[in-house]
Amino acid sequence: MPPFPPRLLDGKPSPTPIFWPQAIRIRTTEPQAAKIDGMRVELTLDEGGKQVFAAVDLPVASYVQKTSLIYxxxxxxxxxxxxxxxxxxxxxxxxxxxxxVGLDDRYAVYVDGDGSKSTDYAGWGRTILAPAAGVVVEVRADRPDQPDPENSDPQFFAPEYPNGGDPGNHVVIDHGNGEFSLLAHFQAGSVLVKLGDHVAQGQPLGKLGSSGDTNTPHLHYQLHSGPDIVWSDGLPSTFSNVDEPVLVRGVYFDAK
Ligand SMILES: [Zn+2]
Structure with missing residues (x-):
């Protein structure tokens, strides 16, 4: 973790606040394939000409998802x-x-036009479903959609998100086992649930939209460890109605 307030190289304070503890994430596929159960990370940092060394031994573990989710x-x-x-x-x-991002039956992103209108998008207005049963512990339903669906205009962010990351209209579901789902960017006026509602898996929650910080109508989905949508720990998720084994950028899917 850096000293606060964060400073730039010339010693001036950073013009934007830094919200997150600095973290180093290591992307590798080897540990699972080679059944490695630990790794040693060594870091040498140069601090004003002085070298600072740090080392840590980390366990390598797999997270076992508790909730059976549908996309x-x-x-x-x-x-x-x-x-x-x-x-x-x-x-x-x-x-x-x-x-x-929702696509049509031929995997096209637009059903009409060139993407300059929200209604051009195949996914626009698609019904968003509860990924699993649970209790609604957070709801926001008062945000407008971005008028230009290709431009995330900060003017349309909620005031609490001056630096972006605005989930717009969103729903958080407590699955009752330490896992929570956040679904974000619902279409203005479409949210169907309220705080405290018990929802069943597959129950409609609202419509896919473009409220908040988004430059394409889409659904932001994340599984995380607590009710706080900012400070909880993110968890990996898989879905019983999606066949693809690895869900990363660029993967096409067909959710049954
Ligand atoms: Zn997102």
Whole structure:
């Protein structure tokens, strides 16, 4: 963790706040294939000409998902952004998040036009479903959609998100086992549930939209460890209605 407030190389304070503890994520497929159960990470940092050495021994473990999830919309789609080790979401709770864009039956992204209108998108307005049963512990339903679906205009972010990351209209479901689902960017006026509602798996929650920080109508989905959508720990997720074994950026899917 850096000293706060963070400083730039010239000693001036950073013009933007840094919200996240600095973390190093290591992307590798070898540990599982080679049944490696630990790794040693050594770091040498240069601090004003002085070398600082640090080492840590880390266990390598697999997370076993507790909740049986369905992907929260039906039909074809593509993941346009995934977790931190896939070049995607870098925040703590979203480090395994998936952005799903709905596609039509021929895997096309537009059903009309060139993407300048929300209604051009095959996924626009697709029904968003509860990925598993649970209790609604957070709901936001008052946000507008981005008027230009290709431009994430900060003017349309909620005031609490001046630096981006606004989930727009969103729902958080507590699955009752330490796992929580966040579904974000619902279409304005479409959210069907309220705080405290018990939902069943597959129950409609609202419609795919473009509220908050988004430059394509899509569903942001993440599984995480607590009710707080910012400070919980992100968890990897798989879905019983999606066949693809690895869900990363660029993967096409057909959710049954
Ligand atoms: Zn996202």
């Amino acid at each position: 929260p919309f039906k039909g074809k789609g593509i993941f346009t952004n995934a977790g931190v080790t896939n070049g995607g979401h870098r925040n703590r709770s979203g480090q395994f998040a998936l952005d799903g």
